[in-house]
Amino acid sequence: MSAADDRTAADRAAGPESAGAAIRLVAGREIRTRLTSKAFLVTTALLVLSVVLGGVLLNLVGSSGPDSQKVGLTAESAGLEQSIDAAAKATGTDVTTVPVDDPAQGRQQVTDGDLDALVTGTAGDLQVTVDSDLDDGLRAILTSVSQQAALADAVESLGGDPAGVAADIAQAAPQVTVLDPDDTFDPARYVAGLATGILIFITLLTTGQLLAQGVVEEKQSRVVELLLATVRPWHLMTGKVLGIGTIGLLQVALVAGAGAGTAATLGLVDTGSLDVGSVAVWVVVWFVIGFATYAFAIAGAASLVSRQEDVGAVIAPFTALMMIPYIIGVSVAPWSPDSPLVAWISYLPFCGPLLMPIRMAVGGVETWEVVLSLGLSIVAIPVLVWLSSRIYSNAVLRMGARIKVRDALRAA
Amino acid sequence: MSTLEVDSLSKAYGSVQALRGTSFGVDQGEIFGFVGSNGAGKTTTMRIALGVLAPDAGEVRWAGRPVDHAVRRRIGYMPEERGLYPKMKVGDQLTYLARLHGMPAAEATAAMERWTETLGVDGRRGDEVQKLSLGNQQRVQLAAALVHDPEILVLDEPFSGLDPVAVDVMSGVLRDRADAGVPVVFSSHQLELVEQLCDRVGIIKDGEMVAVGGIDELRRVGSPRWAVAVPAGAGAGAAGGGAGAGWVDAPGVRVLDAGTAGAQQRVVFETAHAGAEQAVLRAALDRGPVLEFAPVLPSLTELYRHVVSAREDVGGQDSPETTTEGDAA
Known part of the structure; x- marks a missing residue:
């Protein structure tokens, strides 16, 4: 023991x-x-x-889609940067703005494929240069920017407050009630x-x-x-x-x-x-x-x-x-x-x-x-x-x- | 002095009783030869000593205390089933084994270098074990048993498969370790080698030790034997015995063997009591010059055969079992 x-x-x-x-x-x-x-x-x-x-x-396959758009802005159109960003955000499109020194250089960059579009002119007179085709998303954004400029002009000429109207418009959206939420995939x-x-x-x-x-x-x-x-x-x-x-x-x-x-x-x-x-x-x-x-x-x-x-x-x-x-x-x-x-x-x-x-x-x-x-x-x-x-x-x-x-x- | 004591070990594998109260002891500095036929219980005894197998009864002690895990780590072991990592390099493997036995890294490397050199495999340190010849693998296996500088050596058939040079190296190493105070137990079927190398031997049969002792001591067990040689044909006419060994006849004397080689007749006899050989010597001197008169000690092989077969004769019913085990092994 x-x-x-x-x-x-x-x-x-x-x-x-x-x-x-x-x-x-x-x-x-x-x-x-x-x-x-x-x-x-x-x-x-x-x-x-x-x-x-x-x-x-996966990245190669994914990036062939129309998501990221690179837009060149000249000194003249630089003021549109905020409007473009806001419109892009509202429509869920990925847009990057890049300053361009002069229109000629911008056109060259579009030809080379470095830029998807070159925007020149002012809000009321927007000119877009593309290589072959303007992306649908980008077209909608730029159209919206033009329309807002036109609307702002009209509001102003009627004696209203364009900024206030813009804010009201931005908030105006239908309220959606989902009864049976789909499993988001x-x-x-x-x-x-x-x-x-x-x-x-x-x-x-x-x-x-x-x-x-x-x-x-x-x-x-x-x-x-x-x-x-x-x-x-x-x-x-x-x-x-x-x-x-x-x-x-x-x-x-x-x-x-x-x-x-x-x-x-x-x-x-x-x-x-x-x-x-x-x-x-x-x-x-x-x-x-x-x-x-x-x-x-x-x-x-x-x-x-x-x-x-x-x-x-x-x-x-x-x-x-x-x-x-x-x-x-x-x-x-x-x-x-x-x-x-x-x-x-x-x-x-x-x-x-x-x-x-x-x-x-x-x-x-x-x-x-x-x-x-x-x-x-x-x-x-x-x-x-x-x-x-x-x-x-x-x-x-x-x-x-x-x-x-x-x-x-x-x-x- | 510390002793490795194997005390009354019993072990059964199912219905086969492998060990029946096996006991023996090995002192420090002593080489103990463990002999017995295949299946007699040598490997089982060694495995129990190493804790690889648990006995049903009995225990193994070192210096009076049961052999525990701490003591086992100080034992050098060569299993009957040789085994090393086939794909591991010789040097790495020996260093690893030394460290498993508790040696610090630097010492383990030094010991690996020393033993590969002693055993003549220092040129193969960087080779995988599986690339070595069987003889060299055997040397590495011995190095694996020695590399942690063990206090006790238990080697199961260390000489099997070795060439004569390797046998000499191995014998030298065992003697050397014993001289350094290590008790060495090894099993072998090479009885001449055991006789030459061991201080004491134990013979095991069917799990029982049938003889344990010093070799000379064992050889003197039983009736003393003598050999006498006289010139062939000397006094042949006188005794009327011709070339026969009738002249050796005396009370208490039994002739075991008689033969004539060249000009010499040599007779081996057994005496039932001390002094009986003197009558034979006198008879020999009467016949002429005595060329040889000396006690004869049986060799370990003879002793082994005698002990093993004697036991078989006694227990008749044991024989079939023994035969079966021998065949199986």
Whole structure:
């Protein structure tokens, strides 16, 4: 009895410090191995590149539309700048005004394509020079400016106050009552949701695969016996999970950062409707939660087999489990974010980390829903860690045929 | 002096009883050879000592205290199933293992350099383990057991698969470690090597230690044996025994082996009581010049065969089981 007590006492004495050091060493080895592996570097580079290129492509397609109009104003027409800006704002057209030194230079800039239109003359006598065709939006704005000038003249000649009339006109608008508001479909939000879903899914899938292969590599090469003669099974498993998790996190952060950076630089999204930064941060948070949920379970499952050929079969259930929320997330969630099916699945552990970030990017998620989903996942993690550690400790030294989960849980 | 004590270990795998109260001790500075047929329980005993396996009963102690995790980190271990990370470089791997055993980084690197040099694989530090020949992988495996400067060495079949030069290197290293005060336990099927290298041996059979002791001590167990040699044909007519060994016959003497090689007849006999050999010596002197008269100590191989087969004869029903285990391994 006293001998047993001594043992635990000695273990505890040597415990925390050496446990931390062992886990750090194991994690460090995993990180170094991946960072020097060509496969990992190439995959990461490709992911980052595809996000950046995707953004650029989206920008090219988007900017072919008639949104941004550059209008040159000469010294004579410079006074119209305010009226043009106001009219542009009222019609929701993106117009930039640029001062031009003289009309000849302005015409040259129009010919070169640097300007969409050159406006000369005064409000009452507006002259517009374009290369081939005047944009409809811009035509409406300039027409409105001319008409307002004419109206102001008329009001003034009748002895009224043109500024007051202009203010009254600006406020005059029909009041619209919406009985059944349509779900506004915002392409930027859809793209963000899709990108979020794909990124988390792919990264969880690849890190899970790496982890399973790492566990089996140690078993297959038998190095695990040498390792377990000096570190405890849970040190080895935790170190592995942390190491590969760090690598996955790095990948997610790089890709999410590159995506958010590209979107911000190219002005791809309207910052008023979608906060790209917060979407990127949530991607990272959900990846961490999702990884913690899946990683321990996958490591435990992988310890049941002794050959790389069997890895696929043993992690297949987890892959399937990832597919369900992912497919729902990219196919159903963006179109009907209020569907109860989507909502319920997004609360569940294993599913939430894949589905909730998509819902959040698409929009319309209540705070309590996020808290509930996070909470359930976080509560599930310690249970999974306990179960997986037990399976791993019992199975990792047993070579040969695949071990049944029940046997691994029971064997002491 | 500290002793590594293996005390009454029992272990069953399902219905197979692998260990039945296995016990032995190894002192500091002593090389202990652990021999036994395949499936006898050597690997199971070593795995339990390293905490890789839990015993059903019994314990392993070092310096009077149960071996715990802190002690295990000071053990150098070479598992029967060799294993290193195949795609990790030799140097990185050894440094990593040293650090896992608690060595600071700088010391770990220095130890890696020292042991790769001692074991002759210093030229391969930058190579992946899988690119090495089996013999060199074995040397790296030994380096992995030694790199953290262990207080205790437990090596499962360290000599299997080694070429003669590597055997010499390995023997030298083990002797050297023992001289530095490390208790060394190793298992082997190469009994001549065990006999040459070990201070003490333990023979295990079906999970039970059937003999434990110093080699000379074990060799003296049983009836003393003697060899006597006389010129062939000397006094043949007188005794009427021809080339036979009839002249050796005396009370308490049993002839084990007799043969003539060249001009010499050599007889090996066993004596039932001390002094019985004197009668044989007298008879030999009566026949003419005595060319040899000396006690004969059995080799470890003979001893091993004797002990192992003797036990089989006693427990008749054990034999089938033993055969099965041998076949399986």
